[in-house]
Amino acid sequence: MTEHVTIIESVKLDDANDAITLLDQTQLPNKKEYLQLQTVDDVWDAIYELKVRGAPAIGIAAAYGIYIVTKKSQAADYDAFYQEFQQAKEKLASSRPTAVNLFWALDRMEKKLEEVKGMSIDQIKQALKEEADLIKKEDQEVCEAIGRHALTLLEPEAGILTHCNAGTIATAKYGTALAPLYLGQEQGYNFKVYADETRPLLQGARLTAWELDQAGIDVTLICDNMASIVMSQGKVQAVLVGCDRVAANGDAANKIGTSGVAILAKHYGIPFYVCAPMSTIDLQTKTGADIEIELRPEEEIKTKWYSEPMAPEGVKTYNPAFDVTDHSLITAIITERGIVKPSYEENLAQLFED
Structure with a gap:
């Protein structure tokens, strides 16, 4: 089909x-x-x-x-x-x-x-x-290559949980983490996608849910703090996320909240896949601790989506845009050159030698 x-x-x-x-x-x-x-x-x-x-x-x-x-x-x-x-x-x-x-x-x-x-x-x-x-x-x-490789890891009718937006609007075409969903849709895989809303900027709600719905892909929007119950109910068979930088040891920086999803996936025995173009792999950055994390304005938490402030005016905020998922929580890193599994330090370096 x-x-x-x-x-x-x-x-x-x-x-x-x-x-x-x-x-x-x-x-x-x-x-x-x-x-x-x-x-x-x-x-x-x-x-x-x-x-x-x-x-x-x-x-x-x-x-x-x-x-x-x-x-x-x-x-x-x-x-x-x-x-x-x-x-x-x-x-x-x-x-x-x-x-x-x-x-x-x-x-x-x-x-x-x-x-x-x-x-x-x-x-x-x-x-x-x-x-x-x-x-x-x-x-x-x-x-497209990332999508083809990722699709080999997924079964038809599988439930897929995503975080943030790593789709076609975040790339030239297809996306990274969403590429296997688009390719799977073309081949009749009928995935059931659960999209985290991704606070505080709501990329999952505003962007992932929107573009998957536009494409006719079965997508259900959930709040970030609902991921655990969805996983516990057996609705998720794999997690697919993109990334903004992969360190030499396999630590991966992605939108804030990603590391929490990885911890949940580990607990429930669900594979956690990072879809990473070669251009995001930075062998000069040894570990995730060396990745600079962008801090965003407090308004994104307190006022951005509300007609009235949703927090006390003077309360302090901490608004990092990204977190780092430890390599030990990552089942595989999917690149255009193939699927990389541990040991990441050795196998990521090998990608650049082939």
């Missing part, structure tokens, strides 16, 4: 208008609004304010962002152009500290710039466009 699945494109280049067309994820699910980003400040704001989110999509937006900014450069020589590129890169890199794809994409664009030194400025601009296009195209291929 093959079923058509709706795939939403969240980031695309509008080269004719020197802009990025971006699905504003902060407006979902109530409004499907696309933005036109034309300046480095526009792109920085979109990344920082989570208008674009998901590690791969952030990387794609950054690559296209630095292209459209430098495309407008009036520099007459390579050195002046390179200086403008560096200023834009430094600005974009300051938007979010945890997602390694942001820095990976910017570094890759810089490497391409260095490779084409000696070409005309117009040729350099074209080379940067082609590199950004390639980053997006490769991410589509990566997501």
Whole structure:
């Protein structure tokens, strides 16, 4: 059985208008609004304010962002152009500290710039466009490969629990953790998905539930603190999550609450899978303790979704955007190159040697 699945494109280049067309994820699910980003400040704001989110999509937006900014450069020589590129890169890199794809994409664009030194400025601009296009195209291929590998671990009709959003709107296509759900839908697997709401920004409620529902996939929204009872009732046969950075020892940083889900899965004997593009694996980061965790504003907890404040005005808040799931809680890390199982330190390194 093959079923058509709706795939939403969240980031695309509008080269004719020197802009990025971006699905504003902060407006979902109530409004499907696309933005036109034309300046480095526009792109920085979109990344920082989570208008674009998901590690791969952030990387794609950054690559296209630095292209459209430098495309407008009036520099007459390579050195002046390179200086403008560096200023834009430094600005974009300051938007979010945890997602390694942001820095990976910017570094890759810089490497391409260095490779084409000696070409005309117009040729350099074209080379940067082609590199950004390639980053997006490769991410589509990566997501599909992750989905194919993950699907080999899942049975038809299985209950799948997700946390946050690692879907098509967080990537170029299919997503990472949601890729096997889309591919499974095309093949008639009929998965039953339980989507954690993902407090405090509700990516599971606003984004995962929305895009899976749009695609016709069976999805049930639950509050984060309902995961335990759903697992205990036998409704979940696997957990699939994405990640923003994987350390050399297999520790994985993902949206806040992920480590708690992993602990629950361990208790109930449910496999916990991290879907990780190679670009999120950072062998220079030895363990999860070395990953910088972004802290977000208190308003996201106290006032963001409410007509009136839902906490005392003066109460202190602690709002980390991510937590780190210890490698001992992870059943397997699924990459585009295959399924990695412990020992992660040895086997992740092996991926880069093959």
